[in-house]
Amino acid sequence: MKLSGAQIFWIVATIEVVMGTWLTxxxxxxTSQQDAWISMLIAGVTAVALSFFYARLSTLHPNQxxxxxxxxxxxxxxxxxxxxxxxxxxxxxxxxxxxSFGDFxxxxxxxxxxxxxxMILLIGLSTYLTYSGGxxxxxxxxxxxxxxxxxxxILSFVLNAxxxxxNHLLPVFSESGWVTxxxxxxxxxxxLAESFTLLVIVSFMNNPxxxxxxxxxxxxxxxxxxxxxxxxxxxxxxxxxxSKLRFPFFMMVRSINIxxxxxxxxxxxxxxxxxGVFAKLALYLFIGxxxxxxxxxxxxxxxxxxxxxxxxxxxxxxxxxxxFIGIYPIYWMYIxxxxxxxxxxxxxxxxxVMKKKxxxxxxx
Amino acid sequence: xxxxxxLCFVLLLIVSNASGCWNLKExxxxxxxxxxxxxxxxxxxxxxxxxxxxPAGIGMAPEGGGGGKKDFIVIGSAGxxxxxxxxxxxxxxxxxxxxxxxxxxxxxxxxxEQGIGDLLDEFVRNPxxxxxxxxYVVKNADAKDILSLEPxxxxxxxxxxxxxxxxxGLKKYYFRDFLSDALSQKSAIMLxxxxxxxxxxxLYTGNAIFTKHHGLKLAGFLNTQExxxxxxxxxxxxxxxxxxxxxxxxxxxxxxxxxxxxRIIVKMLDQQIQIDVRLTGKGSIVxxxxxxxxxxxxxxxxxxxxxxxxxxxSIQQLIAKAQKQLKTDFFGFDESVRQKxxxxxxxLKSKWNETFPDIDVSVHVNLQCKNMGQANSSIKAIP
Numbered sequence: 001m002k003l004s005g006a007q008i009f010w011i012v013a014t015i016e017v018v019m020g021t022w023l024t025x026x027x028x029x030x031t032s033q034q035d036a037w038i039s040m041l042i043a044g045v046t047a048v049a050l051s052f053f054y055a056r057l058s059t060l061h062p063n064q065x066x067x068x069x070x071x072x073x074x075x076x077x078x079x080x081x082x083x084x085x086x087x088x089x090x091x092x093x094x095x096x097x098x099x100s101f102g103d104f105x106x107x108x109x110x111x112x113x114x115x116x117x118x119m120i121l122l123i124g125l126s127t128y129l130t131y132s133g134g135x136x137x138x139x140x141x142x143x144x145x146x147x148x149x150x151x152x153x154i155l156s157f158v159l160n161a162x163x164x165x166x167n168h169l170l171p172v173f174s175e176s177g178w179v180t181x182x183x184x185x186x187x188x189x190x191x192l193a194e195s196f197t198l199l200v201i202v203s204f205m206n207n208p209x210x211x212x213x214x215x216x217x218x219x220x221x222x223x224x225x226x227x228x229x230x231x232x233x234x235x236x237x238x239x240x241x242x243s244k245l246r247f248p249f250f251m252m253v254r255s256i257n258i259x260x261x262x263x264x265x266x267x268x269x270x271x272x273x274x275x276g277v278f279a280k281l282a283l284y285l286f287i288g289x290x291x292x293x294x295x296x297x298x299x300x301x302x303x304x305x306x307x308x309x310x311x312x313x314x315x316x317x318x319x320x321x322x323x324f325i326g327i328y329p330i331y332w333m334y335i336x337x338x339x340x341x342x343x344x345x346x347x348x349x350x351x352x353v354m355k356k357k358x359x360x361x362x363x364x
Numbered sequence: 365x366x367x368x369x370x371l372c373f374v375l376l377l378i379v380s381n382a383s384g385c386w387n388l389k390e391x392x393x394x395x396x397x398x399x400x401x402x403x404x405x406x407x408x409x410x411x412x413x414x415x416x417x418x419p420a421g422i423g424m425a426p427e428g429g430g431g432g433k434k435d436f437i438v439i440g441s442a443g444x445x446x447x448x449x450x451x452x453x454x455x456x457x458x459x460x461x462x463x464x465x466x467x468x469x470x471x472x473x474x475x476x477e478q479g480i481g482d483l484l485d486e487f488v489r490n491p492x493x494x495x496x497x498x499x500y501v502v503k504n505a506d507a508k509d510i511l512s513l514e515p516x517x518x519x520x521x522x523x524x525x526x527x528x529x530x531x532x533g534l535k536k537y538y539f540r541d542f543l544s545d546a547l548s549q550k551s552a553i554m555l556x557x558x559x560x561x562x563x564x565x566x567l568y569t570g571n572a573i574f575t576k577h578h579g580l581k582l583a584g585f586l587n588t589q590e591x592x593x594x595x596x597x598x599x600x601x602x603x604x605x606x607x608x609x610x611x612x613x614x615x616x617x618x619x620x621x622x623x624x625x626x627r628i629i630v631k632m633l634d635q636q637i638q639i640d641v642r643l644t645g646k647g648s649i650v651x652x653x654x655x656x657x658x659x660x661x662x663x664x665x666x667x668x669x670x671x672x673x674x675x676x677x678s679i680q681q682l683i684a685k686a687q688k689q690l691k692t693d694f695f696g697f698d699e700s701v702r703q704k705x706x707x708x709x710x711x712l713k714s715k716w717n718e719t720f721p722d723i724d725v726s727v728h729v730n731l732q733c734k735n736m737g738q739a740n741s742s743i744k745a746i747p
Contacts, residue, residue, distance in 0.1 A: 108491045110387045168544070170703035238544035245488065255540055257496055264464075 003201065005210035007139030010146035011201065012051070012218030015283055016194055017149060018276035019097065020226040021249045024188035025233055026242065027329065032184030033239040034169055035176045037231040039184035044223025046185070047192030050341065051219040054195055055212040057349050058202035066199040067294040073351050080295060082347070085339050087295075090288035091308070093194075094281050095315035096328045098122060101277050103322055104247070109270065119316055122274075126281035127309045130289070131302055135204050138282050145275035152272040153225055156249075157232055159256045159265070164235040188226060190333040193341040195219050200287045285309060391419070395459035398436070399522035400497075401507025402483065403472035405442060410475075412449030413440035413508040414461065415522055435519035438511045446486040466494040468522045469539060470507035471555075473582075476572060481579030484546060487539060495539045498526055501572035503559035503585060510558060510566050525566070529556065532568050533603040534595060549702055551576055551716055552694040554594060557585060571595070573694045577717065584690050586682075593679050596624055596643055597695045605650070606731070608674035612666050613654025615742070619671055619733060621647035628697065630704040637712075639697055639725045643679070648735035657741035658733060668733055675729045687721045697723070 003011075028036040028043075061069035066086065071079035102119040110118060129137055176184075195215060202211040233248040236255060242248040253266045288308040293301035319325055380386075401413035415438050439456050443449025454461055469487075471480055487493045502510050515521045529536065534556065545553040554571040561567060570591035575583040586594055595601035607618040629640040649658055649667070656663040686692060698716050702709040712719060 111491075112387050165541070165544075167699075167703070171706045175706040237540060238548060240547035241540065241544045244547070251495070255496060255538070257538075263496070 001134045001136050001204055002206050003135060003139045003204045004206055005214045007136075007143055008198075008201065008205060008211065009214040009218045010142040011139055011279070011283065012195055012198070012215050013221050014142040014146040014149055014276050015197075015280040016192060016219065016222040017153070017225055018273055018280065019191055019194070020188070020222050021153065021229045022247060022273075023100075023329070024191045024226060025230050025248050026246060027187040028184045028230060029234065029239055029248070030184075030243045031187075032176045032181045033243070034171075034234055035173055035181050036184055036234060036239070037227060038173070039181050040188055040223070040227040040230045042182065042185040043187075043189035043192060044220065044227060046189045047195065047223055048216050048220050050193050051195040051198060051215045052212050053349075054198040054345060055202055055215040057345055057352070058199050059208045059211050060349075060352050061203070062208055063203055065203045065291060065294060067291045068203075070348060071294075073348060073355070082344060083291070083295065085336070085344065087288065087292070089336055089340055090284050090291070091311050091315060092328070093332075094284040094288075094312045095319070096325055097277065097280060098312060099316035099319045100322070100325055101274075102316070105270070108250070109267070116317060119313060122278060122281060123309055123313050123316075126278055126285055127305060129278075129282045130285045131305055135201060135283075135286055135290075138279060138286060141275075141282070142279050145272075145279060149272050149276050150221075150225070152269050153229070156253045156256065156265070156269055157228055159258060159262060160232055160236060160252055162258065163252075163255055164232065165238070166235060168235050168238040187329060187333055190337040190341075191329075192219060192223060192226070193337050196341045196345065197283065197287060199345065200291060201283075281312070285312070288312075389460060389462075393459055394462040395457045396465050397461055397463050398465055398520055399468040399470065399511055399525065400463070400466055401438075401440070401470040401472065401511050402446070402475045402480070403440070403506045403508055404474040404478055409442040410445065410449060411440050411442045411508070412446055412453060413438055413511055414450075414453055415511045415520065416457065416461075417520055435515075436521070438508060440508050446483060447490065463490075463493050466497045468525045469497045469499045470510055470525075470558075471499065471501045472506040472508070473502055473504060474506070476501050476574070476582035479579040479581040480574075481546070481576070481581075484543060488543070495543075497539045498529055498537065499539055499542050499555050500525060500528075501555050501557040501582070503557045503569050503572070505560040509560055513560075513564060513566060516565065521566075525558065528558065528568050532556070533592070533601055533605075535600050535602045537600060546576075546580060548699060549713065550693075550696050550699050551720075552583065552692045553580075553696075554586075554591075554598065554600075554694050556591075571694075573690065573692060575692050583692050589678065590682050590685070593675070593682050594694065596645075597626055597628070597641055597679075599626055603647075604645075606645075606671055606675055607651075608671050610654045610656060610667055610670040612670070613656035613663070615654030615656075616651070617649060617654055617656075617667050617671065618651040619647050619731060620650045621645035621731070623647070628695075628700045630697075630700050632705055632708065637701060637719070637723050639700070639723060640728065641679070641683075641695075641725065642728045642730070643675070644730045644732075646732045646734050649733050649737045652737075652739070652742045653744075654742060658736040659740035664733060664736070668731060671731050671733075672729045675731065676727055679727045679729065683725050683727065687723070687725070691717065691721050693717075693720045697725075 028039045032039045067083050070083050073079060074082060098119050102115045105118050106115045129141060198215050202208060205211055229249045233242045233252050236252050245251050253269045256265055257263050285305060285308050289304035290301045292304045298304060396417045397414040398417050399415040403411040405411045415436050417436050418434060439453055441449050441453035443452050450461060487495060511521060513521050515524055518524050552573055552575045554573055557569050557572040558566045559569040570586045570588040571594055572585055573583045574580045592601060592604045601624055603622055605618055605620045607616055610617050624645040627642040631638040656667055658664045658667055686694060
């Protein structure tokens with residue numbers, strides 16, 4: 001199973017952009033109001049820097065995934081124990097995504113279809129892709145679906161150009177100030193820091209030297225899209241309305257109305273969005289089962305897919321309601337990202353560097 | 365055998381999903397609500413009226429008398445809130461009410477007086493609701509009365525009401541724009557109003573003013589002339605015509621402004637707010653009954669000056685009305701102050717209604733006649 005540089009780029013760009021444009025805009029606008037776009041810029045720069053760090057750390061251990069290099073670095077037991085939080089992420093994040101998106105489709109389009117059916121279709125197809133194609137299949141899928149996803153995003157921006165009310169942006173900066181703007185950037189940055197999945201997938205690259213540049217490009221492109229989406233949401237609805245909308249970007253797509261003729265293109269945008277959700281589910285399923293196999297020393301990682309898929313589905317099914325999922329981003333931002341996105345990678349990185357120095361000095 | 369079975373299963377799955385039939389409602393199972401009205405009935409209940417298009421009727425105009433089908437019906441139903449009323453309405457209609465094609469939201473007089481601030485949620489929260497609608501207030505009747513009117517040009521009244529916005533020279537103002545005004549820090553907002561005439565038909569009668577401190581309640585109306593100027597100040601007017609008597613030429617001149625612009629400049633001197641309203645407009649002369657010849661620079665200047673003065677006087681009168689009579693800032697000056705002085709605004713905000721009547725507002729109008737039309741001096745019968 002091998003990945004090219006372009007595939008890494010599209011994987012990162014595809015899996016992150018859906019949640020980015022879908023769930024980060026409202027929290028940012030709630031905090032920093034009309035200056036949320038500045039928050040998004042800060043979040044984007046932070047996320048790009050973080051993704052460089054992840055890709056770099058991963059290239060220090062060529063051909064080893066997170067669990068593998070953690071085990072070689074820290075030994076079988078400690079190295080195995082320290083990656084445990086990642087499994088929580090790899091199960092809970094896709095579960096929350098699956099349920100949220102299922103609920104969303106149920107709310108907006110298929111109101112007479114049970115959420116569980118929508119979720120079974122999504123997870124079923126993702127399982128198929130992961131099982132048959134592995135990471136290469138996901139990479140190829142992202143390579144094809146990604147450009148469509150971005151095209152649909154850009155189209156929705158362009159078609160909204162006539163709806164913009166520029167005075168919504170004023171006053172710039174002075175009402176919020178740096179502290180508020182930084183606070184507003186935390187949630188989007190934590191979502192974009194999801195790129196710590198790179199710690200696993202970079203090991204599959206043909207040419208790992210490209211990893212930092214390609215992943216930074218990917219995250220950068222996502223950040224750019226999220227920034228434009230936020231900026232335009234503010235300009236279309238104003239900060240007061242957008243902070244109350246749960247899916248402001250979707251509402252913005254819905255408000256497209258050109259010459260009373262081009263309307264209701266939300267269906268097409270959602271259609272393409274599903275590609276992104278699907279790619280993300282498949283990727284997490286792959287990472288989860290591959291790493292689970294590495295963790296438990298199971299030879300054939302495909303056997304663990306069924307456990308992962310069932311686990312994700314059951315967890316998604318058991319979530320009582322959307323209000324409950326609302327807690328997840330907070331838990332994500334304050335616990336999961338600091339631990340899995342910053343704490344453990346930093347620890348692994350410092351151990352790597354120390355070991356290298358020790359090796360050097362012992363040679364001398 | 366195993367393979368074929370698998371293939372059949374997959375194909376079946378694809379067909380059942382790709383068609384999406386289980387969730388489909390054919391148009392002939394739906395009742396399309398093209399315009400919604402919100403009223404308070406005489407006994408104080410909330411009433412929601414829906415103008416429902418009858419597709420079978422449209423395009424089958426009765427030829428030579430004869431009873432064709434009607435193009436629409438208006439059905440009203442009371443309820444505790446909007447959705448409750450729609451539920452009650454559904455009992456009267458055999459098809460499922462579909463709100464996705466609503467073009468107009470009308471607010472009846474009594475409803476406007478009671479306040480509409482608490483009735484905005486459904487439009488956003490309910491995914492089946494529609495936010496691309498235009499909004500109007502009915503000045504002298506219930507929304508239901510307007511919806512039930514016999515249309516003149518179009519098969520359905522709502523189309524005409526939508527077009528009223530553009531034919532009155534207004535910029536497009538959707539429900540979402542209204543919503544962002546309603547949730548902003550502006551203390552008052554304006555909505556276009558229609559009124560019922562005795563004929564009976566409806567006409568555009570300027571703006572209704574809503575104040576926010578008691579939950580978006582009707583505070584008054586502006587006549588059409590005042591509304592044109594008010595809309596100009598709040599940047600909602602796309603074009604307008606100004607007619608004024610030119611004293612030097614002893615006759616009227618009409619100028620059709622094709623592009624209008626505005627700037628509101630806020631200054632703060634010794635804690636005193638000064639607002640300068642700068643209005644500019646460019647257009648062409650469409651009627652000249654005066655003895656002046658706009659082909660000569662001198663006369664053109666006289667015409668422009670005279671039009672400027674007349675617009676200036678009207679706008680000052682309007683501002684005086686806002687400050688002294690209505691005591692409401694429906695120009696959005698509060699928003700301009702907030703944008704320019706966000707820090708001072710925090711203290712000004714709570715007492716804006718008391719501050720506003722005494723604020724120094726100056727007006728500058730600059731109209732330019734870019735084109736004099738198809739004649740030079742006035743076409744007049746010589747006595």
